[in-house]
Structures are given as C-alpha cells and as structure tokens.
Amino acid sequence: MRVTVRQRRERLVARHLLSGGAQTAEQAAAAVVALHGTDPATVFLAAGARLAAPGPEPVERALYAERTLVRMTGMRRTVFVVPSELVPVVHHSSMPPIAARERRSVLKALAEGGGWDEAWLKDVEASVLRVLAEAGEASASELGVLEPRLRERFRVAVGKPYEATHSVGSRLLPLMAMEGLLVRRGRPSGSWVDGRHLWGLAPEMEELPAARAQAELVRRWLAAFGPGTEADLKWWTGWTVTEVRRALAAVGAVQVELDEGAGYLLPDDLDPLEPGHVPEGAALLPALDPTPMGWQARDWYLPAGHRAELFDRSGNVGPTVWWDGRVVGGWAQRADGEIVWRLLEDVGADAAAAVEARAAGLAAWLGDVRVTPRFRTPLERELSA
Numbered sequence: 001m002r003v004t005v006r007q008r009r010e011r012l013v014a015r016h017l018l019s020g021g022a023q024t025a026e027q028a029a030a031a032v033v034a035l036h037g038t039d040p041a042t043v044f045l046a047a048g049a050r051l052a053a054p055g056p057e058p059v060e061r062a063l064y065a066e067r068t069l070v071r072m073t074g075m076r077r078t079v080f081v082v083p084s085e086l087v088p089v090v091h092h093s094s095m096p097p098i099a100a101r102e103r104r105s106v107l108k109a110l111a112e113g114g115g116w117d118e119a120w121l122k123d124v125e126a127s128v129l130r131v132l133a134e135a136g137e138a139s140a141s142e143l144g145v146l147e148p149r150l151r152e153r154f155r156v157a158v159g160k161p162y163e164a165t166h167s168v169g170s171r172l173l174p175l176m177a178m179e180g181l182l183v184r185r186g187r188p189s190g191s192w193v194d195g196r197h198l199w200g201l202a203p204e205m206e207e208l209p210a211a212r213a214q215a216e217l218v219r220r221w222l223a224a225f226g227p228g229t230e231a232d233l234k235w236w237t238g239w240t241v242t243e244v245r246r247a248l249a250a251v252g253a254v255q256v257e258l259d260e261g262a263g264y265l266l267p268d269d270l271d272p273l274e275p276g277h278v279p280e281g282a283a284l285l286p287a288l289d290p291t292p293m294g295w296q297a298r299d300w301y302l303p304a305g306h307r308a309e310l311f312d313r314s315g316n317v318g319p320t321v322w323w324d325g326r327v328v329g330g331w332a333q334r335a336d337g338e339i340v341w342r343l344l345e346d347v348g349a350d351a352a353a354a355v356e357a358r359a360a361g362l363a364a365w366l367g368d369v370r371v372t373p374r375f376r377t378p379l380e381r382e383l384s385a
Contacts, residue, residue, distance in 0.1 A: 002257040003227050003265070005300045007272050009325025012301065015224050016291050017050040018281035018322055025051070025058040026068050030083050032290040033220050034090065037071050037079040039374040041193045045286035048365065055365045056192045064187045071184045071197065073098075073177050076238035079184075086220070088205040091180050093213035094237060099178035106171045113154030114168075124149045124168065125176060129201065137186040137198040140169055173199060180205060193371055214243055215250035219266065225294045227256050227263035235296035260297045282354035283322040284331050284341070284362055287373035287380070292317045292327065301326045303344045309379040318377030323351045331359065332383035333371050339363045340383045 013019065015031060022028040028050040029035050035043050043063075048054035062069040067084060074080040074090040077098055082090055110116040124147065131146045132138060144151040150169030157163045176182040186198020208216075218233065225232070233244045253264040285291060292298065293316075302310070303326070310330055311317050321329035321341050328351070331341035339359040343352065373380060 001254075001270060003263065005259060008227065008258075008300060010272075011226075011325075012291065013281040013325045018283040018285075018291070018325070020050060020052055020054070020283070022047070022050040023052060025062040026083055029069055029081060030086075031224060032294065033217075033224050034074065034080040034082040034086065034290065035069075036288040036290055036293060037081045039286075039288050040188070040195045040197075041371045041373070042286045042288045043071075043081045044192050045371065046289045048362070049283050049285050049289070054361070060187070060192060064185070067185065067203075070203075072202075073174070075236065077102075077178070084203075087203075088208050089213045089216045089220075091205060091213075092208040092210055093217045094239070095178055095180065096210070098238075099175065099180075102175050102178055106175055109156050109166070109171065110154060110168070113156055113158075113166075114152060116152075116168075121172070124172065125181075128172070128176065129181065132182070132199065132201050137200045139186075139189070139196060139198055140173060143173070143199060144169055177202075191369060193369060211246060211250065214239065214247040218244070218247040218253075219251045222251065222253060222264060222266045223269065226265045226269060227258060228295055229258065229261060229263050229297060232263075232295045232297060236294060259300065281322060281324060282351065282358050284339070284355070284358050285320050285322060286371075287318045287375060287377070288316060289320070291322075292320055303327055303329075306344045309344075310377060312375050312377050314375070316375035316377075318373060318375075318380040321355055323347050323355065329355070330377075330379040330383065332380045333366070334384055335370065337363060337366065337368070337370065339366075342379070342383060 017028060017031045022031065025047045028047040031050060035046050037043050044056050044059050047059050051058060069081050070084050070087050071079060071081050072087060072090065075094045107118055107121065110121060127147045128143065131143065150167065152168045153165050155163065155165055173182060180202050182199050183202045184197040185200040188194035188196050221233065221236065230241065230244050234241055248264055252267045254267050254270060256263050256265055310320060319331045320327045321331055328345055328347050329341055329343040331339060333339055339362050341355060341359055
C-alpha cells in the first residue's frame with residue numbers, strides 16, 4: 001500500500017486539529033500525544049492553535065487546578081506536558097535508562113566537585129521529599145531555604161573551556177523528576193510564559209513493564225503521526241532500533257510505502273480519509289510545536305529550500321505558518337504585540353486571508369503578553385526585529 005504526500009498532509013490536518021477543533025486543552029494535547037514543554041509558552045500557544053476557543057485559561061485549569069495535564073521529563077530528556085493517564089506510559093517507556101545515566105553523572109560530578117558520596121545524596125533526596133510532603137509545593141529557591149544543602153555549589157569540567165559552577169539543587173531536582181519522584185506542577189509566580197514553576201511530589205503511577213509502555217506509546221504515536229518510518233520513531237522516542245521494532249511488532253503495525261521508504265500504520269488505520277472530510281487548515285504554530293517536531297524526515301511538509309530559516313542549528317523549529325497540511329511561512333511577535341508573518345511560497349489569496357485571520361485571532365488572545373521563543377531561528381529574528 002502506498003501513502004502519498006497529499007494523503008499524509010490530509011491526515012496531519014485532521015489528526016492534529018490544525019483547523020482549531022479541540023474543545024479542551026486535554027484534547028489538544030492528546031491529538032499530538034504530548035505538548036512540548038521546554039519553552040513554557042509553547043504549551044499554551046500549541047494548545048491555543050488547536051482550541052476552538054483559544055486562551056491561557058483552559059491550559060492553566062488543566063495544569064494547575066484539575067491536573068489533567070502533567071508537566072514531566074520524557075522522551076529524549078525533553079520536558080513534555082502530557083495527559084495525566086499517559087504519565088506512566090511516558091515514564092516507563094523512556095525514563096529509567098535516562099535517569100540511571102543522569103544519576104551516574106550527578107554522582108560523579110558531586111564526588112569530584114564537592115567530595116559528596118551516594119549516601120549524602122540519598123539523604124538530601126529524602127529531605128527534599130519530606131519537605132515537599134509538608135509544604136505541598138515550593139520553588140527551587142524556597143526548597144534551598146528549607147533544605148540548605150541544595151544551595152551547595154561545586155565546579156564541573158575544571159580547566160576546560162566549558163568549566164562551570166552548579167548548585168546541588170540544579171542537578172538533583174531535575175534528576176528526581178526523571179526518576180518519577182517530582183513534577184513541575186505549580187503555577188509560576190509570573191505570567192503563563194514564565195518558566196519558574198513550583199516543584200511538587202509526583203502522583204503515584206501505575207507500574208508498567210517497559211515493553212508494554214513502549215508499545216502503547218508507539219500505538220498513540222502512529223494514531224497521531226502515522227504513517228511514519230522507523231527512523232522517525234527512533235528520533236522521536238530516543239530509543240534503540242531494537243526497541244522501536246519490538247514496539248511496532250507488538251501493535252501489529254502494517255508496513256506501507258512512503259516517498260522516503262518503508263513507513264508504518266496501525267492495522268485499523270489503513271483506509272484513506274473520506275474525500276471532503278479534511279478541512280483546509282490555516283494555523284500559526286509556535287516554536288517547538290509537536291507537529292513539525294514529530295518526524296525526523298520533514299521534506300514532505302516543509303517548503304523547499306527554506307529549512308535553514310525555520311530551524312535553529314540544533315534542529316529546533318521556530319514559529320511556523322501552515323496551510324493545507326504543510327509549512328508555508330513563518331511568524332513572530334514584535335515588541336508592540338503585533339503578529340507579523342511571511343509566506344515562503346505562493347498559496348493564493350484565500351490562504352493568505354485565512355492566515356491573516358489566524359494572526360488577528362492570536363494577537364487578540366495574547367493581549368499584553370509578549371512571547372519570545374527560547375530557541376530563536378533566523379526567520380523569527382528577522383520578522384520580530
């Protein structure tokens with residue numbers, strides 16, 4: 001079975017809700033498996049691009065009041081915001097080996113830089129858990145007052161060009177999050193674009209065998225992003241090829257033909273979408289949005305010859321303009337709040353009018369909030385200047 005580029009784009013628009021059909025923030029997140037959370041603004045902008053009634057309120061309610069969305073460290077050591085029922089799947093599919101490597105690294109750095117051993121670190125960890133059990137939530141600086149050992153400082157890479165000074169807390173708290181002990185769950189002290197979230201104890205999670213968790217994560221990825229290749233999945237998950245292939249086999253994935261080679265779909269998802277079922281999708285997606293970051297092979301939805309303008313040198317995507325299932329331009333917010341955008345190919349007057357309407361809507365719900373992507377790209381810098 002062959003799946004054409006056109007069919008993949010139709011699936012993308014429909015499955016990723018690029019026409020703005022989500023009724024809740026939870027639905028917006030589930031449509032793309034998880035929202036990227038490294039840049040706090042991405043969570044709100046990515047959900048807003050998919051919500052029928054965008055704004056920060058639905059996301060804040062899900063994150064901080066109902067806690068149906070959880071900010072956690074996941075695949076590739078990336079921070080994600082995931083539906084609460086997906087937390088054990090993300091954790092057990094990906095985090096144990098990452099956390100084990102990070103613990104070895106932290107222990108080595110503490111021993112070399114401060115003379116502290118594993119017993120000392122475990123004692124500090126236990127203290128942090130006790131403090132948070134009593135306090136409920138606390139910022140990193142507040143935890144440093146309640147447990148002063150978190151403020152101890154040590155040098156790393158001494159004598160090398162990248163020598164630096166770290167605090168114990170700056171390494172330990174993220175490690176405890178990787179191990180499923182802590183989550184960044186509290187509302188930041190500033191606006192919703194602020195990244196200084198409060199730490200809290202992680203809720204109890206179901207124990208899952210790694211293979212079972214990996215199969216479920218691949219099932220969800222294929223439902224949202226399929227068809228995709230082994231290389232796409234390996235990149236998105238950060239797993240080995242063996243793990244990817246085992247998970248594909250576990251869900252009974254069916255091989256299909258793509259322009260770039262063999263791809264995979266779920267066995268009950270082989271039929272093309274019905275003609276006329278897919279709405280035309282004009283969307284302004286933020287930097288690090290999960291849609292453009294969902295595949296390793298990206299030529300089928302990128303404008304030819306413009307990749308360097310849309311991504312930074314590390315492969316992080318900037319704000320993008322979408323039409324009909326593909327990237328057709330980029331956008332940015334200027335200091336005065338104006339949303340500016342540029343098309344990188346001619347898509348016609350109707351598409352340009354739809355993009356203009358989306359830009360006006362985005363400016364309206366952002367209001368006085370100013371958003372600067374954490375990872376800036378050439379086109380975003382040029383447009384925002």
